[in-house]
Amino acid sequence: MTIELDMPVVAEKKSVMKVHNFSAGPAILPPSVIEQAAAGVLNFNGTGLSVLEMSHRSKEIVAVVDEASALVKELIGLTDDYEVVWLTGGASTQFFLTAMNLLDESKTAAFVDTGTWAAKAIEAARSFGNVEVLASSKSTTYDHIPKGWSVPDHAEYLHITSNNTIYGTQYHWTPATDKPIVCDMSSDFLSRPIDFAKYGLIYAGAQKNIGPAGTTCVIIRKDMLGKVERKIPVMFDYRTFIKEKSMYNTPPVFPIYVSLLTMRWIKEVGGLEGMAAHNEKKAAILYNEIDQNPLFKGNVAQEDRSLMNVCFVMHNRDLEPEFAAIAKENGIQGIAGHRSVGGFRASIYNAMATESIQLLADLMHDFAERKG
Numbered sequence: 102m103t104i105e106l107d108m109p110v111v112a113e114k115k116s117v118m119k120v121h122n123f124s125a126g127p128a129i130l131p132p133s134v135i136e137q138a139a140a141g142v143l144n145f146n147g148t149g150l151s152v153l154e155m156s157h158r159s160k161e162i163v164a165v166v167d168e169a170s171a172l173v174k175e176l177i178g179l180t181d182d183y184e185v186v187w188l189t190g191g192a193s194t195q196f197f198l199t200a201m202n203l204l205d206e207s208k209t210a211a212f213v214d215t216g217t218w219a220a221k222a223i224e225a226a227r228s229f230g231n232v233e234v235l236a237s238s239k240s241t242t243y244d245h246i247p248k249g250w251s252v253p254d255h256a257e258y259l260h261i262t263s264n265n266t267i268y269g270t271q272y273h274w275t276p277a278t279d280k281p282i283v284c285d286m287s288s289d290f291l292s293r294p295i296d297f298a299k300y301g302l303i304y305a306g307a308q309k310n311i312g313p314a315g316t317t318c319v320i321i322r323k324d325m326l327g328k329v330e331r332k333i334p335v336m337f338d339y340r341t342f343i344k345e346k347s348m349y350n351t352p353p354v355f356p357i358y359v360s361l362l363t364m365r366w367i368k369e370v371g372g373l374e375g376m377a378a379h380n381e382k383k384a385a386i387l388y389n390e391i392d393q394n395p396l397f398k399g400n401v402a403q404e405d406r407s408l409m410n411v412c413f414v415m416h417n418r419d420l421e422p423e424f425a426a427i428a429k430e431n432g433i434q435g436i437a438g439h440r441s442v443g444g445f446r447a448s449i450y451n452a453m454a455t456e457s458i459q460l461l462a463d464l465m466h467d468f469a470e471r472k473g
């Protein structure tokens with residue numbers, strides 16, 4: 102299937118050059134979502150009120166949150182064993198909330214260290230129980246997903262980071278274990294179908310792939326909860342938010358609303374299967390150019406390349422500022438690599454149009470012709 106997306110053009114900028122937003126996050130959203138979100142800020146569904154000023158207890162907003170949770174379930178195909186909640190505090194808060202809710206002090210959680218975010222999750226869990234790091238690719242600047250490890254029997258769960266936003270690696274396989282997987286899916290959430298039955302808990306900050314910053318979607322298999330002995334503060338207890346349908350206190354209404362709009366769009370353009378096909382096609386354009394181009398090279402192992410964050414450098418690093426300037430002149434924004442890695446990172450999330458990726462690939466191609 103082919104999906105062609107419009108370019109994100111803000112109304113008052115229509116006369117100026119097109120901007121191609123390759124930012125790693127907060128990241129690109131579908132133009133139609135931005136438009137609907139803007140309309141909702143002015144007048145939400147004909148209520149005469151802005152979505153920003155409506156009570157979260159109003160029937161309209163309760164319906165937004167309920168539909169958002171239902172759509173997560175529908176898109177992934179979750180069974181009733183799973184609950185969906187919308188929390189605040191970013192994915193970073195989930196680094197410790199997962200351990201606080203799932204790991205007793207005398208018990209062990211297994212982790213795989215595939216990057217900065219994985220390492221932060223590991224550090225956060227140490228405050229709550231035993232942590233066993235099964236494998237790490239840190240010594241090679243996280244240039245691959247470690248393989249050949251297995252989850253020990255005494256582990257309560259396995260924590261992984263499905264897509265490593267900073268380094269550009271992604272799991273293209275689900276770890277073989279009968280332990281529940283706890284997964285930070287922030288930067289590839291709803292980008293492809295998942296074998297959800299393997300997962301005990303999934304969390305994703307909205308701002309990478311489905312919405313603005315301000316909410317984190319958490320999917321929890323109900324049997325994961327209620328097993329630890331410690332007292333959990335009510336605001337940090339997943340059960341509070343499950344019981345109150347994310348409405349224990351004032352939820353981040355606007356980020357949830359925008360996430361809902363994005364999920365309606367995902368459903369419309371073919372669901373997670375459609376997204377996966379689209380994302381594979383898009384990433385191939387850029388990786389093919391990187392592999393064929395004599396000036397550029399990819400940073401990570403081919404088999405672990407991320408379909409969301411494409412990281413690359415130039416063989417001659419001195420040429421990088423010149424190419425960065427050319428990209429900028431052509432409206433390409435946000436392709437500087439993370440400050441810890443350098444080079445380039447093109448984030449090509451769900452909403453990124455093929456046309457923008459083709460433009461970047463063409464500029465790389467032209468640059469090589471000129472230099473060659």
Ligand SMILES: *Cc1c(COP(=O)(O)O)cnc(C)c1O
Pocket residue numbers: 126190191192193194218262264265266285286287288306309
């Ligand atoms: C961005 C990111 C985070 C941090 O998210 P916050 O919402 O800023 O806390 C965590 N994990 C991954 C994989 C990310 O990409």
